[in-house]
Amino acid sequence: MIEAIQIWLSAALVIWIWSFVYKDNYLYRLAQHIFLGAAAGYSIGISLDSLNKTALVPLAKSPTTNMHLIIPIIIGLLFFFKYSRRYYWVARYGVGIALAVGTALAFRTAPMANIIRQVNAVLLPLWTPDPVKTLNNWIHVVITLSALVYFIFTVTPRVVEGRPTITYRLYDAVLRIGIYGMMVAFGATLANTIMTRLAFFISMNLQYLQPYPLESLSAIILVAIAILFAMRRARAG
Amino acid sequence: MDGEEGLKMGTSLKRLDTIIGTRQLLYTLLIIFTLIPMFFPLRLPISISARTKKVYNYIDNLKPGSYIFIDFDYDPAGRGEIEPQAVAMMKHLFDKKCKLVMASLGTTGPVMFEIMRKTNPDIFAGKEYGKDWVNIGYVAGGESAAAGLARSISGTVAMDAYGNPIGNLPLIKEADKAEQFALAIVFTTGTDTLYYFVRQWFTPYKTPLILGILGVMGPAAEPFVAAGQAVELMVGQVAGAEYEVLVGRPGIGLGAMDAQSTSHAIILIFIILGNIMFWSVRLRGEKR
Numbered sequence: 001m002i003e004a005i006q007i008w009l010s011a012a013l014v015i016w017i018w019s020f021v022y023k024d025n026y027l028y029r030l031a032q033h034i035f036l037g038a039a040a041g042y043s044i045g046i047s048l049d050s051l052n053k054t055a056l057v058p059l060a061k062s063p064t065t066n067m068h069l070i071i072p073i074i075i076g077l078l079f080f081f082k083y084s085r086r087y088y089w090v091a092r093y094g095v096g097i098a099l100a101v102g103t104a105l106a107f108r109t110a111p112m113a114n115i116i117r118q119v120n121a122v123l124l125p126l127w128t129p130d131p132v133k134t135l136n137n138w139i140h141v142v143i144t145l146s147a148l149v150y151f152i153f154t155v156t157p158r159v160v161e162g163r164p165t166i167t168y169r170l171y172d173a174v175l176r177i178g179i180y181g182m183m184v185a186f187g188a189t190l191a192n193t194i195m196t197r198l199a200f201f202i203s204m205n206l207q208y209l210q211p212y213p214l215e216s217l218s219a220i221i222l223v224a225i226a227i228l229f230a231m232r233r234a235r236a237g
Numbered sequence: 238m239d240g241e242e243g244l245k246m247g248t249s250l251k252r253l254d255t256i257i258g259t260r261q262l263l264y265t266l267l268i269i270f271t272l273i274p275m276f277f278p279l280r281l282p283i284s285i286s287a288r289t290k291k292v293y294n295y296i297d298n299l300k301p302g303s304y305i306f307i308d309f310d311y312d313p314a315g316r317g318e319i320e321p322q323a324v325a326m327m328k329h330l331f332d333k334k335c336k337l338v339m340a341s342l343g344t345t346g347p348v349m350f351e352i353m354r355k356t357n358p359d360i361f362a363g364k365e366y367g368k369d370w371v372n373i374g375y376v377a378g379g380e381s382a383a384a385g386l387a388r389s390i391s392g393t394v395a396m397d398a399y400g401n402p403i404g405n406l407p408l409i410k411e412a413d414k415a416e417q418f419a420l421a422i423v424f425t426t427g428t429d430t431l432y433y434f435v436r437q438w439f440t441p442y443k444t445p446l447i448l449g450i451l452g453v454m455g456p457a458a459e460p461f462v463a464a465g466q467a468v469e470l471m472v473g474q475v476a477g478a479e480y481e482v483l484v485g486r487p488g489i490g491l492g493a494m495d496a497q498s499t500s501h502a503i504i505l506i507f508i509i510l511g512n513i514m515f516w517s518v519r520l521r522g523e524k525r
Contacts, residue, residue: 021264046344050377058395105384109440113466114432117440121464140463189456192473194504195497196318196452199474202271202496203317206489210275 008215010208015219025226051076146178263507270503274495281498283491289479291469292447296326296420301334303419304412306386306444308430309339309346309353315426315451316349321477321490322449323424324357329484331364336408338390338418340373342382342430347374347398357488367406374398383433387415387442415442420468424449428457435466447471 016031055073058066078094081087122144124137149171157168164172209216299305307327311319330337341347350372354361364370373394376382385393390413391403403409412418415437421444423434431448438444445468450458452473461467471480474497477490 022261042348043344046347046375047377050375053374053396053400054377054394102380105380106436109436113436113440117464117466118460121460185456189453192452192455195473195475195501198267198271198497198500198504199318199452199493200314201267202275202493202500203474203489205271205275205496206492207317 007212008218011212011215012219012222014204014208015216016223019223019227023227023230025223025230027223027226142177143181146174147181148178149174150178150182263503266503267500270499271496274499275492278492279495279499281495283475283478283482283494285479285482286476288469289471289476289483292326292471292476293329293480293483295445295447295468296329296333299330299333299335299419303333303335304408304417305330305335305337306412306415306418306421306438307337307339308421308423308425308434309341309350310343310423310425310427310430311349312343312345312426313349316352317489317493318451318474318477319424319426319449320349320353321474321481321488321493322471323353323477324360324488325477325480325484325486325490326422326447326449326471328360328486329480331360331369332484335419336368336412337370338373338408338412339371340386340390341375342379342433343425343427344375347372367401368408371406371408372398373403379429380433380437383430383437387437387444389413415444418444420445420447422447422449426451426454428454431458431461435461439466449476 013031013034016027017035019025020028051073055069059069059073075094075097079091081090081094084090122141124141126134126137126141128134128137157165157171159165159168307323309323327337339350341350361370373386373390374397376386376394378385382393391409392413394403397403397406415421421434421438423430423446425431425448431450431454434446434448439446446461446466447469448458448461448467449471450473452475455470455472458467458470458472462470471477474490474493477488478494479490481488481491
């Protein structure tokens with residue numbers, strides 16, 4: 001019985017959410033509110049479960065050995081002072097400690113992971129026995145450097161008395177290579193975005209609609225009625 | 238061409254431009270061309286990319302019985318893209334007799350894992366919980382949680398996803414730290430998680446990483462491979478489909494490939510038509 005309800009709901013909610021593509025309607029908004037409510041409720045539930053498993057149960061089972069867990073629990077509880085007009089400032093201590101811990105953890109390895117390794121990855125041999133690799137390395141190095149030049153805003157060559165200097169021409173050429181390099185990257189991102197969106201659409205069909213044609217058809221009929229109703233209301237208004 | 242004929246052509250061009258620009262037309266065509274191959278499969282051939290082959294070979298060359306850490310961190314929308322990768326790779330890992338420790342740094346991960354397990358029971362058949370695989374479940378804390386798990390799983394969480402004390406699980410007694418894992422696989426729909434694992438698992442402990450990600454995240458994750466911080470990327474549904482072919486277990490990924498091809502063909506046609514219209518209108522000196 002519960003499984004049947006799940007199937008009906010999943011098929012209906014997918015169709016109703018998609019109906020927005022055609023027109024806003026009551027069923028779309030109902031599905032949207034159900035989604036938001038369920039997502040918020042689920043997040044709270046799973047967070048409490050995590051707190052229970054990582055702190056409360058160990059503390060209850062052996063309080064003496066797990067006494068130290070009281071400290072993070074208190075720090076976490078400080079966040080709730082945000083809801084008090086008088087003591088909202090206390091929440092800043094909780095936020096401050098959480099931020100400090102997060103930043104410290106990230107900084108421990110961030111310079112190596114995010115800067116040094118990435119810079120190292122661009123230090124490539126520009127002459128290799130393999131011509132394809134040589135070309136790739138040149139493209140990699142030139143485009144990376146050119147894209148970096150695009151973001152240098154403090155020192156830029158200027159046109160002197162209406163005539164561009166050699167420095168300016170060189171700068172302009174490098175800048176253009178950087179722009180084209182970035183445009184290729186944006187193009188790749190856009191193409192991948194389309195692929196991802198289509199994959200979402202296709203897999204929703206495969207997972208929630210195609211196996212349940214009756215449920216999907218019922219949801220489509222309901223949403224068609226809702227759209228007609230919305231169109232009639234819009235015309236009347 | 239006289240002025241009247243030119244005017245007539247301009248009007249018809251504009252009309253065509255309006256028709257092509259109608260979003261309902263594109264959506265309708267997309268729905269049709271996505272649904273047709275689902276009911277009448279075209280079985281278009283797919284080739285295996287060098288990238289997927291590299292991941293396959295890497296896993297294939299792992300020592301039997303290696304410990305693998307898997308982060309299940311994708312959301313319901315990304316299920317179609319990531320789940321085919323996860324299922325095919327887990328089948329390969331279990332076939333290689335690897336032992337898997339699963340965890341989720343995102344709240345939706347545990348549900349996605351349970352759905353995957355329920356809909357693909359054959360993957361876990363004959364595998365003993367606690368000995369061959371363990372599911373830690375959701376671990377709150379983001380990067381701090383990743384760092385904690387890398388240092389010590391049993392020191393970070395007290396219980397697994399099913400309420401068992403973590404110290405009682407034989408697999409966790411054998412593999413508790415990042416250094417003990419031969420590989421960490423991150424299945425995620427969030428770019429932040431990739432940074433967590435690169436910073437907290439690869440950089441301090443040199444645990445090799447394979448990143449199973451959405452298509453849209455591909456270009457952003459590319460530098461990790463270039464810098465040697467990740468073995469390779471598995472990008473999108475197509476990577477999952479390729480891996481399904483390699484392990485000989487067709488699933489949702491492969492089933493979606495026909496629809497991907499037909500719907501992309503429609504988008505390509507619209508891009509070409511849109512560009513023709515754009516340049517025709519522009520060459521006629523009209524402003525859009």
